[in-house]
Amino acid sequence: MKGTPVTVTSVTDVGSDTIAIELETPDGFDALPGQFVLLRAAPDDEEVARHYTLSSPTVDDTFELTVGIDPDGDLSPWLADREGGDTIHVEGPFGRITYDGTSDVVAVAGGPGVGAAVAIAEAAQDASHDAVVIYQAADPAHLDRLEALERAGATVVFVDDGADEDLAAAVAAHREAGQLYAFGFDDFVTAVAEAIDDAGGDPDDAQIENFG
Structure with a gap:
């Protein structure tokens, strides 16, 4: 199987049908918040590959991916059943969207995009910058980390x-508070881009x- 074999250190429930999977960082793996990796596995003796965005602010010893569980999915239910010591193959990191710790941030997330948004907000706070997280979801995940961000001074x-008018209002109110990032599926990120445009931004x- 292609990719680098890495060891699972933990799998944690972080919301309804959402897990955070922590993996040992392989040698030479240098990634920034906002980037993604390709996971490869063979749950039913047939190889499956899926992209997942980093949800940890650093990758020093381990790194984390947030995974929404689709009961009918090819890979996510298998990932949810992993335990410490299991092995998964990883390729990457990939992606030009990164946060390097040099600015305040506004991280806008839809659904599973919250992992990347939280990672960027935490990295901003670690670099002594301000952070705003705008999060649209039916059943929010990563509440512990979002509450910790608020306690440390972030706006959440x-x-x-489905409340697209509220989403547009939140984007308009906070879009100039820092470099704006958005993570989510097509309808969501399209709505965010339209909200920026309607508010006079670019x-x-x-x-x-765009997760597709």
């Missing part, structure tokens, strides 16, 4: 699933990762 805005200035 929750938006109900969507091309935002760092937007």
Whole structure:
């Protein structure tokens, strides 16, 4: 199987049908928040590969991926059943969207995009910068980390699933508070780009990762 074999250190429930899987960092793996990796596995003796965005602010000893569990999915249910000591093959990191610790940030997340948003916000705070997280979801995940961000001074805005007017208002209110990042599926990131444009901004200035 292609990729580098890495060891699972833990799998943790972080929300409804959402896990955080922590992996040992292989030699030479140098990634920044915002980037993603390709996981390869063979759950039913047939190789499956999927991309997942980093959800840890650093990759020094381990790194984390946040995975939404689709009960009918080819890979995510198998990942949810992993235990410490299991092996997964990883390729990457990939992606031009990165946070390097040099600015305040506004991280906008839809659904599973919260992992990347939290990682960027934590990295910003670690670098003594301000952070805003705008998060739209029916059942929010990573609440412990979002609450910790708030306690440390971040602004966290929750938006109900489907409340696109509220999402647009939150983006308009906070879009100039730092470099804007957005992570989510096509409809979500399209709505974020439109909200930026409607508020008089330029969507091309935002760092937007479309999950498809």
